[in-house]
Amino acid sequence: MNDVLDVALRLLVVFVVFLTFPLIIGQTEHKVMAHMQGRLGPMYAGGFHGWAQLVADGVKFAQKEDVVPAGADRRIFQLAPAVALLPYLLVLLAIPIGPGEGAVGEVVDAGIFFVLAVMGVGVLGSLMAGWASANKFSLLGGLRTAAQLLAYELPMLLTAASVAMAAGTVSIPGILDAFEWWWLPWQIVGAIVFFVAGLAELQRPPFDMPVADSEIIFGAYTEYTGLRFALFLLAEYAGIVVLCGLTTVLFLGGWHGPWGADGLGWVWTLLKTAVLAFIVIWLRVTYPRLREDQLQKFSWTLLVPLSLAQIALTGIVKVVIQ
Amino acid sequence: MSSASTVLTSAAGETHGFLSPTGVEIAFLLVGLVTFGAALVTVTTKQLVHAALWLVVALGGLAVEYLLLTAEFIAWVQVLIYVGSVVVLLLFGLMLTRAPIGRSPDADSGNRWAALLVAVAAAAALVWVVVDAFRTTWIDLDGPAAGSTEATGASLFQNWVLPFEALSVLLLAALVGAIVLSRKTKAEMSSPPVNSRTATKSSRPVTESSQSVPGARTNPAEQEGAS
Amino acid sequence: MAPFPGSGLAKGLAVTLRTMTRKTVTEQYPDVQPDLPPRTRGVIGLFEENCTVCMLCARECPDWCIYIDSHKETVPAAAPGGRERSRNVLDRFAIDFSLCMYCGICIEVCPFDALFWSPEFEYAETDIRDLTHERDKLRDWMWTVPAPPALDPAAEEPKEIAAARKTAEKLAAAQAEATPEPARSPKPAQSPEPAQEPPPAPSAESTPPAPPAPKPAPKPQEGDA
Numbered sequence: 112m113n114d115v116l117d118v119a120l121r122l123l124v125v126f127v128v129f130l131t132f133p134l135i136i137g138q139t140e141h142k143v144m145a146h147m148q149g150r151l152g153p154m155y156a157g158g159f160h161g162w163a164q165l166v167a168d169g170v171k172f173a174q175k176e177d178v179v180p181a182g183a184d185r186r187i188f189q190l191a192p193a194v195a196l197l198p199y200l201l202v203l204l205a206i207p208i209g210p211g212e213g214a215v216g217e218v219v220d221a222g223i224f225f226v227l228a229v230m231g232v233g234v235l236g237s238l239m240a241g242w243a244s245a246n247k248f249s250l251l252g253g254l255r256t257a258a259q260l261l262a263y264e265l266p267m268l269l270t271a272a273s274v275a276m277a278a279g280t281v282s283i284p285g286i287l288d289a290f291e292w293w294w295l296p297w298q299i300v301g302a303i304v305f306f307v308a309g310l311a312e313l314q315r316p317p318f319d320m321p322v323a324d325s326e327i328i329f330g331a332y333t334e335y336t337g338l339r340f341a342l343f344l345l346a347e348y349a350g351i352v353v354l355c356g357l358t359t360v361l362f363l364g365g366w367h368g369p370w371g372a373d374g375l376g377w378v379w380t381l382l383k384t385a386v387l388a389f390i391v392i393w394l395r396v397t398y399p400r401l402r403e404d405q406l407q408k409f410s411w412t413l414l415v416p417l418s419l420a421q422i423a424l425t426g427i428v429k430v431v432i433q
Numbered sequence: 434m435s436s437a438s439t440v441l442t443s444a445a446g447e448t449h450g451f452l453s454p455t456g457v458e459i460a461f462l463l464v465g466l467v468t469f470g471a472a473l474v475t476v477t478t479k480q481l482v483h484a485a486l487w488l489v490v491a492l493g494g495l496a497v498e499y500l501l502l503t504a505e506f507i508a509w510v511q512v513l514i515y516v517g518s519v520v521v522l523l524l525f526g527l528m529l530t531r532a533p534i535g536r537s538p539d540a541d542s543g544n545r546w547a548a549l550l551v552a553v554a555a556a557a558a559l560v561w562v563v564v565d566a567f568r569t570t571w572i573d574l575d576g577p578a579a580g581s582t583e584a585t586g587a588s589l590f591q592n593w594v595l596p597f598e599a600l601s602v603l604l605l606a607a608l609v610g611a612i613v614l615s616r617k618t619k620a621e622m623s624s625p626p627v628n629s630r631t632a633t634k635s636s637r638p639v640t641e642s643s644q645s646v647p648g649a650r651t652n653p654a655e656q657e658g659a660s
Numbered sequence: 661m662a663p664f665p666g667s668g669l670a671k672g673l674a675v676t677l678r679t680m681t682r683k684t685v686t687e688q689y690p691d692v693q694p695d696l697p698p699r700t701r702g703v704i705g706l707f708e709e710n711c712t713v714c715m716l717c718a719r720e721c722p723d724w725c726i727y728i729d730s731h732k733e734t735v736p737a738a739a740p741g742g743r744e745r746s747r748n749v750l751d752r753f754a755i756d757f758s759l760c761m762y763c764g765i766c767i768e769v770c771p772f773d774a775l776f777w778s779p780e781f782e783y784a785e786t787d788i789r790d791l792t793h794e795r796d797k798l799r800d801w802m803w804t805v806p807a808p809p810a811l812d813p814a815a816e817e818p819k820e821i822a823a824a825r826k827t828a829e830k831l832a833a834a835q836a837e838a839t840p841e842p843a844r845s846p847k848p849a850q851s852p853e854p855a856q857e858p859p860p861a862p863s864a865e866s867t868p869p870a871p872p873a874p875k876p877a878p879k880p881q882e883g884d885a
Contacts, residue, residue, distance in 0.1 A: 394673075
């Protein structure tokens with residue numbers, strides 16, 4: 112009985128995090144982006160500096176009509192948002208926030224593989240949406256999504272493998288237990304490659320060709336309205352949470368901090384995640400969108416060799432240490 | 434699949450009755466049925482993209498089966514490679530070539546019966562081999578996980594090092610080949626213009642490659658633009 | 661230019677970060693009224709004392725949104741034995757702001773400065789007919805017209821003031837010649853000084869009369885003088 116309660120509590124906490132953190136990041140994006148452009152951003156909803164803007168957006172989306180185009184493949188069209196969103200919920204389960212068994216939703220033995228595998232599945236949602244909309248722009252968006260995923264899955268995997276090599280385990284809490292501060296300079300190239308490849312997989316600017324609004328309207332999501340559209344947006348922001356959390360946990364040492372590691376580990380994790388999320392927003396505001404061929408070239412000629420070099424470095428250092 | 438089952442043969446139990454199934458066994462059977470059904474739909478449906486999506490269900494079902502057998506590592510790798518990459522590649526190819534919404538009337542090759550025959554024969558051979566190999570071996574699921582990453586790694590690098598290394602060399606060759614191919618097209622782009630579009634691209638003094646291969650430029654106008 | 665690869669990227673990041681720490685330029689309009697400069701094209705005010713019903717504005721208006729009605733009156737002779745004069749009296753002056761495109765031509769062409777830009781812009785209506793502002797409303801807008809901005813420090817003096825000063829100086833010179841001794845000094849005074857609102861009048865009687873109500877340039881009166 113106690114076990115059941117424990118599991119239920121953990122699931123509830125993860126679910127609440129899943130629902131709130133993306134909104135917090137979305138609101139931060141509103142505000143940070145506005146100030147970086149010399150604006151104020153939302154100021155009305157909720158009274159104080161528009162804190163409830165995304166809640167208001169959610170209410171608006173819920174009121175909108177749910178339209179399915181006449182020529183669309185109905186079932187797949189309606190299923191796609193769930194396929195896009197649910198994987199991120201599952202990934203959140205495996206990200207530890209503090210030391211010990213109590214601070215992770217579910218200890219997964221092959222944590223890295225679980226996380227990367229499930230994140231890859233989320234892209235299927237965009238593909239399904241792109242194809243099932245019966246819209247040429249959606250199809251183009253879906254194609255770009257797929258091409259981007261194929262290009263960026265590899266460097267992500269390779270750099271994650273580098274960390275796993277360094278730690279000698281593929282379990283995420285295990286990696287964190289083995290973490291030392293000098294891993295930071297050791298794995299810094301891998302961290303950058305992982306983060307950039309993750310951005311590309313999430314289709315965040317400057318890698319947002321699949322939704323490039325000036326070229327293909329909104330890519331795979333062009334035909335979506337109402338709640339289903341909101342779910343796609345939520346998936347994007349949940350993806351930011353997951354990517355930042357993963358980078359924190361794999362490369363930045365998660366709950367390890369210069370001081371106060373005991374009991375305050377979760378603060379460190381959240382702080383690092385928040386800083387990374389800020390960087391995601393910052394990059395979006397600063398850089399223009401890459402072209403599709405530039406993106407592919409960037410991945411295959413820069414990120415993949417860099418991640419291979421990182422693996423080689425990791426291997427050499429590992430052997431030398433032992 | 435066979436490699437997974439060889440990993441899992443560690444524990445052999447005493448006699449197990451068929452009429453006292455545990456929850457895991459029931460789940461295994463149900464997921465197996467779903468996987469089988471999805472696989473059947475995959476090969477019989479006339480909607481191409483639906484076939485690919487049903488393939489996702491079938492492959493995901495297989496992953497769940499691995500999980501139920503405590504082969505966690507294999508399960509996640511299955512999802513990562515097959516659902517995450519192979520199906521995406523498949524869908525990419527389908528969408529790029531032809532993927533009408535609705536039925537494709539020409540999705541039937543006409544070799545329906547031959548295909549069925551081959552499939553049944555292959556399935557029979559596999560079932561026969563597996564049944565003959567393991568007979569009444571039972572896997573003790575309650576003990577230490579036989580398919581954990583550690584167990585899989587140990588088995589892989591103690592018993593199967595040579596095939597593993599051969600495979601990895603093959604994959605590395607493919608990877609390096611992909612990089613070389615993309616580099617090569619880039620080098621061609623910065624050489625004298627093949628058509629007008631590449632000419633405009635190469636005349637911009639932006640990419641680092643344009644500096645690295647100055648000898649390839651013979652067009653004086655381009656050199657002027659690059660300086 | 662670039663000392664190391666990627667310095668341009670870093671520069672971009674620095675720009676956005678710097679902007680974030682600066683004050684925003686957003687005007688929170690309904691809560692805070694915008695601080696609009698004079699001559700902002702908000703609404704057109706009519707100073708009807710200056711209007712002579714010459715109809716230039718109505719004729720030049722590209723979309724014909726100005727309506728003017730008038731009649732003639734005869735004014736009795738000012739001096740005994742003089743001739744009676746006729747004068748145009750304004751009956752109706754209306755601007756249809758649903759047609760107006762805010763080009764400002766009417767204000768430009770008005771020879772007697774009877775029309776002015778006012779920065780007021782909150783006159784939306786639920787009925788399009790209410791956007792035709794009649795004479796009284798246009799007169800009310802007149803009281804919202806701000807003073808024109810000050811001239812640039814090195815700017816040329818306004819023509820009207822220059823003309824007024826010249827006459828004043830001429831008059832002063834004539835007076836000085838008439839009474840030889842005392843008035844020698846005011847002549848060279850302040851001529852190089854650039855732009856002062858009222859010309860420094862050495863003799864009070866020669867200055868033009870102050871314009872009646874609004875602050876804008878007192879052209880017509882000076883033309884008369």
